[in-house]
Amino acid sequence: MPLEADAPERFPEHFPWTRRHLLGLEDLGKGEILVILDAAETLIESSERRGKKRSNLSGKVVVNLFFEPSTRTRTSFGLAARRLCADVLDFTPSSSSLSKGETFIDTAKNIEAMGIDLMVVRHASSGAPHLLADHLQCGVINAGDGAHEHPTQGLLDIFTIRQRKGRIQGLTVGLVGDIAHSRVARSNIHGLLKLGAKVIVCGPPTLVPRAIMELGVEVSHNLDEIMPRCDVINMLRIQFERQRNGLFPSIQEYARLFGMDASRLANAKSDLLLLAPGPINRGVEITPEVADGPHSAILQQVTNGLAIRMAVLYLLCGQPPQV
Amino acid sequence: MNVLRIANGRIIDPSQDIDRVAELWVQGERILGIGPQSLAATQTLDATGMIVAPGLIDMHVQLCEPGREEDETIASGTAAALAGGITSLACMPNTEPAIDNQAAAEFVYLQAERAGSANVFPVGAVTKGRRGAELAEIGGLIEGGAVAFTDADAPVVSAEIMRRALEYCRMFDKPVLTHPEDPELTRGGVMHEGFESMRLGLRGMPPEAEEVMIHRDIELARLTGGRLHILNVSTGGGVELIRRAKERGLRVTAEVSPHHLCLTDQALQGFDSNFKVNPPLRTKVEINALIEGLKDGILDVIASGHAPLASEKKTRELDLAPFGIVGLETLLPICVVTLIEPGHLTWPQLLQKLTVNPARILGIDRGTLRPGADADITIIDPKTEWTIDPKRFHSKSRNSPFAGMKVRGRAQTVIVGGVVRD
Numbered sequence: 001m002p003l004e005a006d007a008p009e010r011f012p013e014h015f016p017w018t019r020r021h022l023l024g025l026e027d028l029g030k031g032e033i034l035v036i037l038d039a040a041e042t043l044i045e046s047s048e049r050r051g052k053k054r055s056n057l058s059g060k061v062v063v064n065l066f067f068e069p070s071t072r073t074r075t076s077f078g079l080a081a082r083r084l085c086a087d088v089l090d091f092t093p094s095s096s097s098l099s100k101g102e103t104f105i106d107t108a109k110n111i112e113a114m115g116i117d118l119m120v121v122r123h124a125s126s127g128a129p130h131l132l133a134d135h136l137q138c139g140v141i142n143a144g145d146g147a148h149e150h151p152t153q154g155l156l157d158i159f160t161i162r163q164r165k166g167r168i169q170g171l172t173v174g175l176v177g178d179i180a181h182s183r184v185a186r187s188n189i190h191g192l193l194k195l196g197a198k199v200i201v202c203g204p205p206t207l208v209p210r211a212i213m214e215l216g217v218e219v220s221h222n223l224d225e226i227m228p229r230c231d232v233i234n235m236l237r238i239q240f241e242r243q244r245n246g247l248f249p250s251i252q253e254y255a256r257l258f259g260m261d262a263s264r265l266a267n268a269k270s271d272l273l274l275l276a277p278g279p280i281n282r283g284v285e286i287t288p289e290v291a292d293g294p295h296s297a298i299l300q301q302v303t304n305g306l307a308i309r310m311a312v313l314y315l316l317c318g319q320p321p322q323v
Numbered sequence: 324m325n326v327l328r329i330a331n332g333r334i335i336d337p338s339q340d341i342d343r344v345a346e347l348w349v350q351g352e353r354i355l356g357i358g359p360q361s362l363a364a365t366q367t368l369d370a371t372g373m374i375v376a377p378g379l380i381d382m383h384v385q386l387c388e389p390g391r392e393e394d395e396t397i398a399s400g401t402a403a404a405l406a407g408g409i410t411s412l413a414c415m416p417n418t419e420p421a422i423d424n425q426a427a428a429e430f431v432y433l434q435a436e437r438a439g440s441a442n443v444f445p446v447g448a449v450t451k452g453r454r455g456a457e458l459a460e461i462g463g464l465i466e467g468g469a470v471a472f473t474d475a476d477a478p479v480v481s482a483e484i485m486r487r488a489l490e491y492c493r494m495f496d497k498p499v500l501t502h503p504e505d506p507e508l509t510r511g512g513v514m515h516e517g518f519e520s521m522r523l524g525l526r527g528m529p530p531e532a533e534e535v536m537i538h539r540d541i542e543l544a545r546l547t548g549g550r551l552h553i554l555n556v557s558t559g560g561g562v563e564l565i566r567r568a569k570e571r572g573l574r575v576t577a578e579v580s581p582h583h584l585c586l587t588d589q590a591l592q593g594f595d596s597n598f599k600v601n602p603p604l605r606t607k608v609e610i611n612a613l614i615e616g617l618k619d620g621i622l623d624v625i626a627s628g629h630a631p632l633a634s635e636k637k638t639r640e641l642d643l644a645p646f647g648i649v650g651l652e653t654l655l656p657i658c659v660v661t662l663i664e665p666g667h668l669t670w671p672q673l674l675q676k677l678t679v680n681p682a683r684i685l686g687i688d689r690g691t692l693r694p695g696a697d698a699d700i701t702i703i704d705p706k707t708e709w710t711i712d713p714k715r716f717h718s719k720s721r722n723s724p725f726a727g728m729k730v731r732g733r734a735q736t737v738i739v740g741g742v743v744r745d
Contacts, residue, residue: 103639125640126524127594147524211518
């Protein structure tokens with residue numbers, strides 16, 4: 001029966017999941033985060049055994065609604081949805097009626113009316129996906145909203161840490177750089193704290209809001225001091241597009257104080273894991289030799305991102321009907 | 324001539340220090356007196372269980388006409404005022420074009436007369452086009468009926484212009500109303516700067532942006548001897564600066580809005596732009612300091628800061644939605660539940676800040692039940708419970724943060740110039 005042999009297999013496991021939207025890691029409980037990580041792990045294992053394609057989202061329509069430029073996240077979500085056999089629609093605001101003055105909620109409602117099951121939204125405004133979740137019937141995945149949250153990036157960072165270190169509990173994770181404007185920082189902080197890590201945020205005071213201490217993280221302005229204490233360091237990108245000018249004197253000075261290079265790495269634990277959510281500004285946050293060196297998991301993060309996004313898509317709309 | 328007797332009500336008139344159950348008599352357009360009169364009444368209102376007060380005055384209202392009639396008109400705004408028990412209001416000059424000349428002020432009076440609801444007193448722009456560069460024709464505006472001067476929500480950035488404004492207005496004994504905000508410190512801001520803004524990833528507006536401007540303007544009031552009124556104070560630091568200014572004998576008055584007395588920045592968690600207002604909703608600490616400022620008389624006035632915005636402008640991304648919330652129809656009940664019921668203010672203290680104080684600051688002959696005064700009266704049912712439903716507002720706009728809130732206290736009857744209004 002050649003047809004059956006060619007047909008993609010279903011992803012058989014059942015994971016306990018009740019949410020329709022994924023808006024942020026702050027909303028999730030520890031158990032829910034673990035469900036996503038476990039689902040992603042199962043997907044990676046089974047793809048090694050049975051090939052890449054699954055039919056769980058067959059007949060579903062997923063739309064990528066990206067109001068901000070993105071290469072990695074958008075491609076990753078698109079490929080993840082296709083691997084689950086969903087129909088994928090890509091929407092770019094430049095080619096749309098937004099330029100004709102339509103509000104973004106109306107744009108989303110019109111797209112939803114075409115029969116969308118899941119909307120993957122990226123937007124420069126914090127809270128934009130929450131607004132859509134309030135106004136639409138379909139499920140909404142936050143693919144990055146302003147400086148608020150980027151839950152799938154946080155999940156894939158945490159997934160990569162767990163993969164390399166075997167645990168999260170008890171690890172010390174440094175988030176270095178532009179904390180103030182980083183949605184990746186916020187998602188990482190919420191997720192890591194829930195799973196029992198210690199989090200240190202490190203950057204110049206102009207890029208680290210004082211109130212962040214109240215989340216339960218340590219604040220440092222001295223990268224050299226925290227280097228030997230960290231098991232993992234996540235180098236965040238300077239969000240040039242979200243900043244006001246004058247938050248630090250020059251890129252050169254920033255790189256000198258907070259850039260990751262070989263000499264800093266010499267003071268680190270020998271098994272330090274280095275992450276960067278990308279896109280990185282090479283030579284600013286991280287030198288090329290370090291980015292491509294043995295501590296770095298940058299490309300593995302991208303690979304894991306696909307598994308995390310498949311897991312999220314599957315949990316939000318690919319579950320077999322529950323009896 | 325119509326002779327109206329309002330019987331059995333608790334008459335509270337802070338302008339005369341009156342608080343007692345008595346009759347209030349109105350003859351024609353004027354107050355006749357309190358207590359039994361020798362005339363026969365042609366009409367009697369029974370106010371048993373009610374508070375009978377001078378008509379409320381809201382000195383900080385945007386009526387949006389001319390130029391933004393999709394948000395509010397003078398007719399809809401004054402109807403909303405009456406529904407809220409407000410018989411007189413001062414309207415801000417942030418219209419299109421700005422109310423910065425005599426003809427524009429006269430237009431406001433004309434439209435208010437056509438609408439025939441609440442009394443409207445225009446506040447003129449202090450600089451031409453509210454651009455902060457040159458003084459507006461303040462003399463002409465006064466000729467046209469302007470009672471005070473401000474650039475409304477556009478802070479006067481230049482200290483030199485602010486100085487000259489205070490000096491020039493002194494000639495007419497008119498106050499300059501300032502919206503205290505250093506726009507450099509708030510640029511791009513969406514909400515109060517603090518834990519919540521950090522958590523939500525929204526740019527913050529620190530209290531200090533307000534306080535440095537209050538400090539500047541107080542010093543300029545000292546320099547010039549001018550009259551300064553500070554709009555919508557939202558910080559404890561601001562209250563302290565005003566307290567010291569008053570102790571120094573400066574001619575400084577101040578105002579607070581009801582939403583700053585009961586809502587905090589936590590309300591922004593749902594990214595609902597109906598909670599987006601400038602100055603922003605702050606914290607419990609600031610609320611407590613504002614309430615203390617009200618109790619001590621440092622804050623003279625409570626005003627709604629009514630800022631209507633059509634729903635298509637508000638229903639969008641929080642950081643892109645404009646600032647502002649409506650307040651004419653919720654001013655009184657929010658004061659009841661946040662100030663009267665917890666025992667922060669007595670009714671006479673509250674009504675002082677809603678009647679005689681704003682009247683004195685604006686220099687208008689209202690806010691009193693003295694014999695011979697215009698018969699503007701608000702009869703308040705202090706106990707009646709109701710649920711705020713913006714769909715039932717008389718205002719054209721629905722941008723209220725109080726939707727669905729259970730409140731107590733409502734204007735039962737309003738009387739404007741001796742005429743009982745529905």
